[in-house]
Amino acid sequence: MSDESANLSPAARLTKWLVSGPPFIFLLLFFVAPSMIMVLASFRYPGEFGGLAPIAAADPNILQGFTLETYQFFFGDLIYSEIFVKSFLVATATTLICLLLAYPLALLIARSPKTSRDLMVLLVILPFASNFLIRVYAWMIILGPQSAFSQLVNSLLAVFGAGPVHLLFSPFAVLVGMVYVHLPFMVLPLYTNLEKHDPALLDAAQDLGANAWQRFWRVTFPLSLPGIFSGSALVFIPVLGMFAIPDILGGTGDMLIGNLIKEQFLGTRDWPFGSTLSIMLTIAVLLIAWLAAKFGGSRGRYA
Amino acid sequence: MAQLEIKNVTRRFGDFVAVDDVSLNIEAGEFFTLLGPSGCGKTTLLRMIAGFDLPDAGQILLDGKDLADTPAEKRPVHTVFQSYALFPHMTVAENIAFPLKMARRPPAEIHKMLHETLEQVHLADKAAAYPHELSGGQKQRVALARGLVNRPRLLLLDEPLGALDAKLREEMQIELINLQRDVGVTFVFVTHAQVEALALSHRIAVMSQGKVEQVDEPSRLYGFPSNRFVADFIGHINMLPAQVIESAHGHLRLSVPGLGEILAPPVAGAAAGAQGVFAIRPEQVRIGEHGEISELRNHLPGVVTTLLYRGDVTLYKVKFASGKMIEALLPNAAAGRAELFEAGDAVKVGWRHDAGMFLHE
Numbered sequence: 001m002s003d004e005s006a007n008l009s010p011a012a013r014l015t016k017w018l019v020s021g022p023p024f025i026f027l028l029l030f031f032v033a034p035s036m037i038m039v040l041a042s043f044r045y046p047g048e049f050g051g052l053a054p055i056a057a058a059d060p061n062i063l064q065g066f067t068l069e070t071y072q073f074f075f076g077d078l079i080y081s082e083i084f085v086k087s088f089l090v091a092t093a094t095t096l097i098c099l100l101l102a103y104p105l106a107l108l109i110a111r112s113p114k115t116s117r118d119l120m121v122l123l124v125i126l127p128f129a130s131n132f133l134i135r136v137y138a139w140m141i142i143l144g145p146q147s148a149f150s151q152l153v154n155s156l157l158a159v160f161g162a163g164p165v166h167l168l169f170s171p172f173a174v175l176v177g178m179v180y181v182h183l184p185f186m187v188l189p190l191y192t193n194l195e196k197h198d199p200a201l202l203d204a205a206q207d208l209g210a211n212a213w214q215r216f217w218r219v220t221f222p223l224s225l226p227g228i229f230s231g232s233a234l235v236f237i238p239v240l241g242m243f244a245i246p247d248i249l250g251g252t253g254d255m256l257i258g259n260l261i262k263e264q265f266l267g268t269r270d271w272p273f274g275s276t277l278s279i280m281l282t283i284a285v286l287l288i289a290w291l292a293a294k295f296g297g298s299r300g301r302y303a
Numbered sequence: 304m305a306q307l308e309i310k311n312v313t314r315r316f317g318d319f320v321a322v323d324d325v326s327l328n329i330e331a332g333e334f335f336t337l338l339g340p341s342g343c344g345k346t347t348l349l350r351m352i353a354g355f356d357l358p359d360a361g362q363i364l365l366d367g368k369d370l371a372d373t374p375a376e377k378r379p380v381h382t383v384f385q386s387y388a389l390f391p392h393m394t395v396a397e398n399i400a401f402p403l404k405m406a407r408r409p410p411a412e413i414h415k416m417l418h419e420t421l422e423q424v425h426l427a428d429k430a431a432a433y434p435h436e437l438s439g440g441q442k443q444r445v446a447l448a449r450g451l452v453n454r455p456r457l458l459l460l461d462e463p464l465g466a467l468d469a470k471l472r473e474e475m476q477i478e479l480i481n482l483q484r485d486v487g488v489t490f491v492f493v494t495h496a497q498v499e500a501l502a503l504s505h506r507i508a509v510m511s512q513g514k515v516e517q518v519d520e521p522s523r524l525y526g527f528p529s530n531r532f533v534a535d536f537i538g539h540i541n542m543l544p545a546q547v548i549e550s551a552h553g554h555l556r557l558s559v560p561g562l563g564e565i566l567a568p569p570v571a572g573a574a575a576g577a578q579g580v581f582a583i584r585p586e587q588v589r590i591g592e593h594g595e596i597s598e599l600r601n602h603l604p605g606v607v608t609t610l611l612y613r614g615d616v617t618l619y620k621v622k623f624a625s626g627k628m629i630e631a632l633l634p635n636a637a638a639g640r641a642e643l644f645e646a647g648d649a650v651k652v653g654w655r656h657d658a659g660m661f662l663h664e
Binding site for chain 1 (some may be wrong): 354
């Protein structure tokens with residue numbers, strides 16, 4: 001690093017600072033600093049009426065100073081770990097369903113004539129043109145008990161003698177909403193990867209005796225692993241912290257980490273515990289990202 | 304019966320006829336080349352043999368069996384692609400073992416065949432390397448090994464040396480010849496480089512605009528091209544419009560405007576009055592200042608206008624009094640004979656009466 005900058009002219013050095021400075025300062029102010037504040041907050045007591053208790057106060061009867069109480073609280077009650085596990089399961093399920101739905105679509109786009117590809121990609125990202133909440137509320141109507149879809153499902157179930165089910169406010173509705181919102185984040189990295197594959201490789205595989213399935217499984221799929229990893233990260237991590245979709249489409253029992261954290265800050269106003277939950281989530285995500293990089297990195301070298 | 308029989312094969316793309324009623328027989332163990340300029344249909348023909356494309360008319364038979372209903376993955380025909388098309392996520396060994404695995408050979412056999420082939424192409428020490436770690440020549444050898452390892456009936460090679468630099472290309476040509484002789488697999492080689500075709504092939508089919516112009520051994524193709532296209536496409540040649548005066552006494556008497564009357568070797572069907580060209584290779588044309596040239600039956604005075612010194616040989620462009628030009632290629636074999644003639648030198652140009660040929664219009 002020092003060798004590199006030593007060779008730069010003053011003008012080049014200034015440009016480098018001007019270009020990299022603003023985003024650096026932005027992240028410092030709005031990511032690093034708040035994270036530090038959160039770490040500190042997690043070791044403090046909650047204030048009497050929300051917020052934080054003072055670090056030092058004249059009155060010895062009010063809570064003050066630092067404590068490990070929130071962490072003891074987190075690990076002391078299994079319910080929090082259960083919500084973490086449930087959130088991870090929902091995120092994993094969403095990621096897998098997105099992958100299963102997105103892969104054929106991305107493959108179809110990548111193998112379409114060049115002229116129609118841009119239009120198809122545009123269609124994939126078109127839902128972003130309307131507001132996120134409106135799209136999620138739309139699912140409330142689609143899954144609501146009076147909707148044509150609900151009635152169709154229930155009359156089909158009746159044929160098989162099964163009782164009517166309530167689609168809305170269920171884990172199913174949460175999953176549908178999660179998959180629906182995050183699908184484009186899986187399609188785009190997959191498409192970007194698949195589109196770069198050299199078609200001659202498939203010709204070569206066929207020429208050397210591979211049938212259609214073998215061509216996919218031994219050539220296309222392994223070469224698309226970097227796309228699968230980045231798409232999965234783009235779906236998994238936001239789903240893990242998502243609170244709006246479970247709030248709107250989930251039932252009372254469908255609380256995920258996101259809802260729990262939101263509840264601490266806006267509901268029970270227990271900032272230290274909210275901070276602790278947040279930090280645990282960040283650690284979990286970083287752990288997964290590290291594992292993914294370690295696992296994915298060894299396969300990414302040829303891409 | 305030839306191993307590969309191509310019978311009246313035609314392939315059209317819209318109004319464009321890429322392959323036009325082509326018939327060829329390729330023998331077992333042969334190094335056969337399809338040679339022609341780009342767009343002549345040679346690659347389309349190769350893709351039809353491999354099974355990536357189907358003829359609109361005609362048949363392709365391998366060992367007497369029509370291939371029409373056999374998909375590419377079932378044909379005992381492998382291809383070495385121009386871009387090599389090595390699988391980037393597989394090591395050299397995995398790439399080469401791929402066709403063996405697809406053929407479901409037992410692991411012990413795969414192991415044995417893989418290592419034999421790695422030895423054969425001198426890549427035993429690169430078995431664990433990935434394609435991006437290899438040089439161009441090494442990638443080329445992996446592609447060859449992968450095509451040959453499962454002993455196909457035919458190996459198709461689509462301009463495989465095109466991406467290599469000149470020196471490496473010559474080394475690879477020698478390796479190709481040796482490899483083909485060792486494994487005995489029939490090679491069908493596609494190229495637009497006539498030097499490569501002449502150096503490698505047992506037989507060459509020269510193609511132009513979807514048709515086969517001539518099929519022959521390299522030396523016959525070079526020495527006795529059957530028409531003007533082949534004569535012009537293979538090597539360099541001087542071509543001068545000519546008319547037959549008479550065909551008698553074992554030679555042709557030709558009238559060449561600007562040169563006068565010359566003698567040429569006889570050719571079938573050349574009756575008096577026939578129009579065509581007199582074609583002669585530059586290395587058959589001699590130039591000199593002295594009497595030795597005058598002893599040749601065909602000789603004329605001229606002036607050297609340009610010379611291209613190429614090290615081993617020099618190409619002289621000589622102008623006759625009539626303004627007609629002829630090219631002569633002289634070896635620079637003798638020591639200190641780097642430039643025998645200079646531009647502007649008055650010289651005598653001549654060639655033997657049995658050199659050159661008359662080609663019909």
